[in-house]
Amino acid sequence: MASLHLHPQKAGELLRAVEQFEVVEQKGIVGNSRKFGVISRRTGQPSKRQVSLIEREEIGEHAATLGLQTIAPGAVRSNIETFGVDLIALIGKEVQVGTAVLLFYEARTPCEKMDRICQGLRTQMEDQKQGVLAQVVRSGMIRVGDVVQLL
Numbered sequence: 001m002a003s004l005h006l007h008p009q010k011a012g013e014l015l016r017a018v019e020q021f022e023v024v025e026q027k028g029i030v031g032n033s034r035k036f037g038v039i040s041r042r043t044g045q046p047s048k049r050q051v052s053l054i055e056r057e058e059i060g061e062h063a064a065t066l067g068l069q070t071i072a073p074g075a076v077r078s079n080i081e082t083f084g085v086d087l088i089a090l091i092g093k094e095v096q097v098g099t100a101v102l103l104f105y106e107a108r109t110p111c112e113k114m115d116r117i118c119q120g121l122r123t124q125m126e127d128q129k130q131g132v133l134a135q136v137v138r139s140g141m142i143r144v145g146d147v148v149q150l151l
Contacts, residue, residue: 001097001146002056002081005074006032012113015074020143023051023100023136029079048105053087054078054131062124075117078108078131085148087132096149100140104132 005015006029022030027037028050038047054076063071073081080097090104110125125131 001142001144001148002083003073004142004144005077005079005081007034007077007079009033015077015079017074020098020141021079022141023102023139025136025139026050028136032079048135049133050136051080051102051134052078052108052131053080053082053104053134054108055085055087056081056083058125058129058131062121062129063118065124066118066120068118071117071121076121076125076131077111077113080142082148087148088128090148090150091132094137094151096151098140098142098146100136100142101138101151102134103137104134106133107131108133 004018004021006018006021007015024030026046028035030036040047059071059076063069087104088107091106092104094101094103107128108130110122110130112122114122114125
């Protein structure tokens with residue numbers, strides 16, 4: 001894990017970097033207040049969108065393509081930023097991260113907030129270059145430095 005981030009209390013504010021967090025099965029990240037334990041209006045079941053991940057390598061490529069020196073950790077609003085893992089290739093699979101198990105279920109859909117970082121970033125974050133969304137299938141702790149391991 002390169003870095004970990006929690007969403008702010010107020011929508012639109014910057015994500016907060018943390019050294020570790022706890023995830024709870026079918027609820028998400030403890031302390032990720034606006035996203036924890038959300039129930040889907042469509043299904044009435046817990047939302048599957050519990051954890052978001054993206055590779056720092058992808059973020060670096062996007063920055064270079066857009067002529068930026070860098071895009072700061074947490075700026076693309078992902079809870080987990082990784083190094084050295086092809087997250088898209090793990091969609092549909094369960095992975096261990098720290099002591100938790102996550103199911104990577106689909107690619108992220110980049111939102112308009114990406115173009116606030118730099119115009120054109122949202123478009124760059126399409127076609128397998130946007131990270132993944134995950135559902136917590138086993139509670140546990142995730143820390144900066146933990147590895148992503150296929151189960």
